[in-house]
Amino acid sequence: MLTLFRWLIRIVTGVILLAVAGFGLAYWFASRSLPDYEATLRAEGLAAPVEIVRDNANVPHIFGASDADVYFALGFAHAQDRLWQMTMLRRTAQGRLSELFGERTLEIDTLLRRLDLYRLSVASVEDQDAATRAMLRAYAAGVNAWIAEVNDGARGRGAPEMWLFNHAIAPWQEADSIAVVKLMALQLSSHLEHEVIRARTQLVLEPERLRDLLPEAPGDGIAAPGRRAEWMDGLPRFAESGRGVPDPLSPARPRELAGASNAWTAAPARSAAGSTLLANDPHLQLTAPSIWYLARLELGSGGVIGGTIPGVPVIMSGRSAELGWGLTSSYLDDQDVYIEQLNPENPNEYRGLDGFQPFRTRDSIVQVRDAPAVTLKLRWTENGPVLPGEHYDLGLITPPGHVTSLAWTALSPDDTSLTAARRLMEAKSVEQGIEASALYIAPSQNLTLADAGSIAIKTIGAMPDRSPRHQSQGRIPSRGWLEQNRWRGVLDYVRNPQFIDPENGILGNTNNKMVERPFPNHVSFAYGDTQRVNRWQRLMQAREVHTRESFIEAQLDTVSFTARSLLPLIGADLWFTGQAAPDGTPERLRQRALDLLGDWNGEMNEHLPEPLIYAAWLRALQDRLIRDELGPLARDYTHVQPVFIERVFRDVDGAGIWCDVIQSAREETCAEIARLALDDALLWIGERWGAELESLRWGDAHEATHDHPVLGEAPVLRWFVNIRQSTSGGDNTLLRGRTAGTGDNPFRNVHGAGFRGVYDFADPDSSVFVISTGQSGHPLSRHYDDLGELWRRGEYIPMSLDPDLARAGAVGITQLLPR
Template identity: 70%
Template sequence: MAQVFKWLIRIAGALVALAVLAVLGLYFLLSRSLPDYDKTLEIAGLNDSVEIVRDNADVPHIFGQTEEDVFQALGYAHAQDRLWQMTILRRTAQGRLSEVFGVRSLAIDKLMRRFDIYGAARASVRWQDPATRAALDAYARGVNARLAEINDSALGRGAPEMFLFNAPIAPWVAADSVAIIKLMAVQMSSHLQTEVLRARLTTVLEDPARVEDILPDAPGSGIAALPKYASFFAPGALPRLAGGGAPAAQDPLSPIRPPALAGASNAFAAAPSRSAAGGTLLANDPHLGLTAPSIWYLARLELSSGGVIGATIPGVPLVLSGRSDTLGWGITSAYLDDQDVHIEELNPDDPEQYRTPDGFARFETRRTIILIKDSAPVTLTLRRTENGPVLPGSQFDLADVTPAGHVASLSWTALSPRDTTMSAGIDLMRAGSIEAALAAGEKFVAPAQVLTVVSADRIAMKMVGAMPRRHAEHDTEGRMPSRGWIAHNRWQGRLPYSANPEFIDPPGGILGNTNNKIVDRPFPLHVSHHWGDTQRIHRWQKLMQGREVHTRDSFIEAQQDIVSFTARSLLPLIGADLWFTGESAAEGTPLRLRQRALALLADWNGEMNEHRPEPLIYAAWLRALGKRLFQDELGPLADAFTHTDPVFVERVFRDIDGASAWCDVKQSTPVETCTDIARLALDDALVWITERYGTALESLRWGDAHQAVQDHPVLGSVPGLRYFVNIRQSTGGGDHTLQRGRTSGTGPDPFQNVHAAGYRGVYDFADPGSSVFIISTGQSGHFLSRYYDDLAQLWRRGEYIPMSLDPELARAGAVGVTVLLPKKGD
């Protein structure tokens, strides 16, 4: 027996030793791809030596003799830290994810092949100006230099993910960078889905006026500068809507986002007259889906025009939001209506033809093959009309709005084969004046942005991006799909750049955009019927006009503000007949729980503080209220509304144009009032809260439900690994606060923070060296790197790191200096 026990001990010890060796071996393999920032390396294509100085936050400061060398070094630095992310972005744009991930990503690849984003990017390369083409080629040489170094030095395939998803990496080319810019347009555009949703609503709502309730136009006139301080679809033409069920879970690899999670952002500027220190101020925080690593990457470049520092996207040689010594710029999603769905009539005698204003024409057709890991390849037939690519009914619920004998096509500025957005970005970085920056904007095509620019003494804001020219007699004004064979429904080209809204040096000294309506012009110069914000703008106005002059710190305070104007305005409306009414109820009863919840909300100031219970009660109530209002009228289509629009709630509870009709449950005999529905919705919310968090309402924490979900798109769902690669943090803010933390709206955790400001920057031209910025994760995409999540806690706490162009400051705290030399004999 003792002998058996001795052998068991030996076997157990051997197994432990093998496990330790396996872990050490795995760590050795994975750590081989950790970049060495302190070295000298010869690479091909350089004109002279280049220095990459990494400061203590791992931000590369790149110094070279020529711009081409600087862009080449940026490509090298991006590939050092974010190679996996870059390759996945490129594969997404190319429609080649399935070669790595198998059938999981086939639907994504099919859609991207139909869009032909990458084909348009390849065609667009030759439309860039010579300086931009040189920058793109140099950047590609830098990425390829890192690929060559990985191969020559056996550096762990370049990223840990490559061991799990081994696939060859093709050399980087200029079109790859252009394609990633176009991919951003895919992520930020939502008008296609909104058009289809509006059309679907017209088929289920008996009263067309109710469509204006649930998809309301942004009220009021446009806001940008503040004042001085002191039937196309006939009945029976469409198929019946399919049965319900919740929307399919969003694949983290998909670039398509539901309208509620399309791009958003804040940017605001102050002129010297409104600045305490006498210099201009600019704050910018673009909002995109949270991920690990962040889509943003901080960098400083020394160009011929001087230093430039700010936020880049790995794969793209641009500082998209940042500053130079003389100029600062920020971007926000413009919500320009840059997409139109067309219903194309097929020739009943030849389905390969479709109707045009001049008769039937043949589809432009070609085939493409999608290779799939561990499965047979799929051959896809792509069809295109004069209006754009044909999309299948299985995408975007198009089958529900496409009559028999018809197909849907898409016009979209992002599909332009003459897209010079990259050239615009290069020109913007070199601009030394407001005039030069705004002139650079003429080359922007997609995604459309509102560009906010400040110089030392001036401020300006202009929408940049191609505005489609629509006919004044367009059937639907772009609100819904239209008949593609009618000439006045087709795009008539592009409006002149002068038609883009512009605001320069306003008398009030303040400019800003929170994705709100910026102009109120009649169609077809309207810019959009669908804007991204009707709420944050009110809080921004109050903060800007609440003080005569601003400082860097007051701009930071506004950027971090978590007070919900929406909560302050809606709670008195929906709870008007519930507060302090009725008799006291016994402890432990539903009525008593409701009274406790109402008492908490009555004393609440609307601050979405992560440590408070009121934000969770309010958010759950608003969500339950939306469900109560939607379900009876919309049936299965109610699942499309994951977030309750505050303007819709206000219309209903104020009975604007008869909107209170939403409160009556048609399928019940009694006539319910809006007070009845508000009470029932609050009870629904409290049932959900108690089942999830218990009955101790006073102990609830909004941050427990509103966790920032920065998950790795691929490894984030792998058991064991997810604890190393995912970044989860308790956060404040909410759907409608300036510090926006957009909730998912679906699934078992509907209040997770999934869409927020992955980058924040505040630029102070009274003291440019005091400017600050931050990203939401860390610079590195390697989860074994200490720079993978080192900035995440600073971001969560609302802190920043210095944004200095002083090379000596960067060198003083450098964690490494990489010297790139021209390859001998090159």
């Protein structure tokens, strides 16, 4: 027995030692790719020495003798910290993820090959002006210099992920940066999905009820939805979606998780310090690392600082000494889906304006890891690329003998968006900033601008020129062989909406509708916000003058206008009614919940129980209202539609009929449905979080999930690469934390402000910014998540162009010398 015990001790000790050795070996291999920021390196492609000063937040401040050398160093810094992220963005745009991940990503690659974004990016290189071409060449050379350093210096393949998915890294090309911008356009676009969901819903509902569930953005003169299109006759009414949970690697996000953002600015008359203010927080999918990367560039035109996207050599949102700029999604309707009729005698032809004509075709081979290669037959019509039915549920709204194609401004082979972005960095005034953005194509954005004395908002990006006779006005797919449905080009830039120096001295956008113009000069019929803008208006009007602090306060505001407006409606017949109920009964639990909500001010604070009760109630309520009418289609309405709930409970145009359950014999009232939905919500909360309502925390459900797109679900590794944080805010607060809408916990915070910046032109160096994780994409770096806790707490770091301040707290200074 003693001998057995000794051998057991030896075996356990050996296993522990082997595990420790294995962990140590893995750590050593992974840590080899950690860059040394205090270094002097020689690089091919530089004309003169360049200095990269990394401040204590690891923000690189880049100083060089020429703009080309500065862009070279930015490419070098991006690659040092985010090489894996950059290569993944490029592979995604190229449709080459399956070479690494096998059949898991084949659908993503198929979509990207059919959209042909990378080939269009290559074609767009020649359309950039000379200075932009020089920028792209220098940036690519900087990225490739770090790749060469990784290869020559045995720097752990450049990133820990490369050990698991080993594949040669191709040199960075000029077109790669353009492709990343086009990829962002795909992530920010949602009108294709809006058309599909509207068409599917229109198969089920009459026009009056469609207006309830998919209302137009508030405003005067909104046209009523038209009748069902003839081509929809015979389509299945209650077809179930075949789309599952989106792969984290997919850039095609569900329509409810497309781009969003906030931006607002104050003129000198509305600023306490007598100069302009600007705040911006773009909203994208939360990932680890963040898509944003902070940087400062000292260009010949002056210093610029702000948020960049690795792979793209421009400051997307930031400031110079003279001008600040911010971006919000405009929700411009820049996509149209077309129903294309196939020739019954020849499926290789489709119906054009003058009869049947052949598709433009090309074969494309997708290499798949551990599986045979897949050959795709890519097809285009005069309207755009043909997309098969498995993408975006297009098959559910495609009649037999037809296919669908897509017209989209981002599919331009002459995309000069990067030229516009480079010129914007050099602009010195609002007027110059608007002029510089004339060449911007996609994704369409609302550009908010502020110089020392002037403010403006300009919608940038190509606006499709549609015929007034367009059959669907772009709301649902239309027949592609009819001339009145086709685009006639794009509108002149001067037609894009703009606002300059308004009388009230305040401008802003929360993805809300900004202009009311009749079709076809409209911007969109579907916007990203009808709620946050109400709270923003209240905060802007509450002060005669604003400060940097009041703009920060607005960025971090967690009060839900939606909760304040809807709770009195849906609970009107429930509060202070009914008999007293004993503890432990559903009635008593409902009374406790109503008591909590009755005293609540609508603040979506992470430490409170009321936001969770409210959110669960609204979700259960919408499900009860639409489930019997929509059937399986109801599952695709993943988020609460506040305007729909309001229309129902105010009985706008008879919308109260939604409260009656079709399948039941009696006629239910809205008060009954609200009560039943509250019981549903409390039952769900009890099963998921416990029945002690007072001890609930919204932050436990509304946890920010900065997950690694590749390793985020891997056993053990996910504990090292994922960043989880309890957060305040919600779907409809200015501190927007968009919930997942699906899964066991539909209230996970998955989409929010990965970048926040506030610029004060009375004292520009007091401007501040922050990102949601850290600058490094390396999980072993202390800069992987060091800014994340500041972001969660609503704190910022300085945004100074003073080189002495950067040097004073530098964590390292990298000297790049010509080879």
